Amino acid sequence: MAPNLTLYADSAWMSPWVFHVLVALEEKGLPYTIEQIPLPITEPLKSELKAKAILGKVPVLVHDGTWITESLAISEYLAETFPTPGHARLFPANLVERARARQVMSWLRTGLFGLRNDRPTSNVFGPPSFGPMSDKAKADAAELIDVASALVKPGATQMFAEWSIADADLALCLMRMVACQDPMPEHLARYALAQWDRPSVQKFLAHVPTSR
Numbered sequence: 001m002a003p004n005l006t007l008y009a010d011s012a013w014m015s016p017w018v019f020h021v022l023v024a025l026e027e028k029g030l031p032y033t034i035e036q037i038p039l040p041i042t043e044p045l046k047s048e049l050k051a052k053a054i055l056g057k058v059p060v061l062v063h064d065g066t067w068i069t070e071s072l073a074i075s076e077y078l079a080e081t082f083p084t085p086g087h088a089r090l091f092p093a094n095l096v097e098r099a100r101a102r103q104v105m106s107w108l109r110t111g112l113f114g115l116r117n118d119r120p121t122s123n124v125f126g127p128p129s130f131g132p133m134s135d136k137a138k139a140d141a142a143e144l145i146d147v148a149s150a151l152v153k154p155g156a157t158q159m160f161a162e163w164s165i166a167d168a169d170l171a172l173c174l175m176r177m178v179a180c181q182d183p184m185p186e187h188l189a190r191y192a193l194a195q196w197d198r199p200s201v202q203k204f205l206a207h208v209p210t211s212r
């Protein structure tokens, strides 16, 4: 029987964390429906979400009455609930690469606030509109390029031996700069654009789940 999955997404389609979950669902080849919520989330709806999903934020994944928040918790849940070989992998099979993927995703969620502030995802998912970077954003941009350069070899279209959901997250962060034509090594821009061509990412840009 097909699983019963619903993704609660922001109706403006700007959330990098909703992006992560939608890409995960698409890569897994799972059927799902979308509920769109305008941000900021109103207090009554926030309370309703908290009662069911602990946190009143998007993304929320609902699977057969189980409500989960936090994008990383959701992709881990999807990876374990719908494992290979029946479904595609989200995390590298190799232990060290898997740890690295988690390291990158955790770092992207807890840092780079200057860059995230000056180069919001609205530039990537909508028409670019941006000013000069603050010193903090410039430092974050340099850190992002350093980290990405350590992980993405010239000519590579993925970080590890196989694609992982960490590639989608790293590519989106790089796209914050690519969309604003900020300088970066050519091979990193090419890596980000290659990720952008994936059907799962294109699905996010179209805001429509694949009908299965």
Ligand SMILES: N[C@@H](CCC(=O)N[C@@H](CS)C(=O)NCC(=O)O)C(=O)O
Pocket (backbone or CB within 6 Å): 010, 014, 015, 016, 017, 039, 040, 041, 056, 057, 058, 059, 069, 070, 071, 072, 109
């Ligand atoms: N760390 C969380 C972040 C979730 C989050 O911050 N969601 C924002 C949208 S990007 C949200 O729901 N904000 C609405 C609010 O706080 O009212 C994740 O990875 O899912």
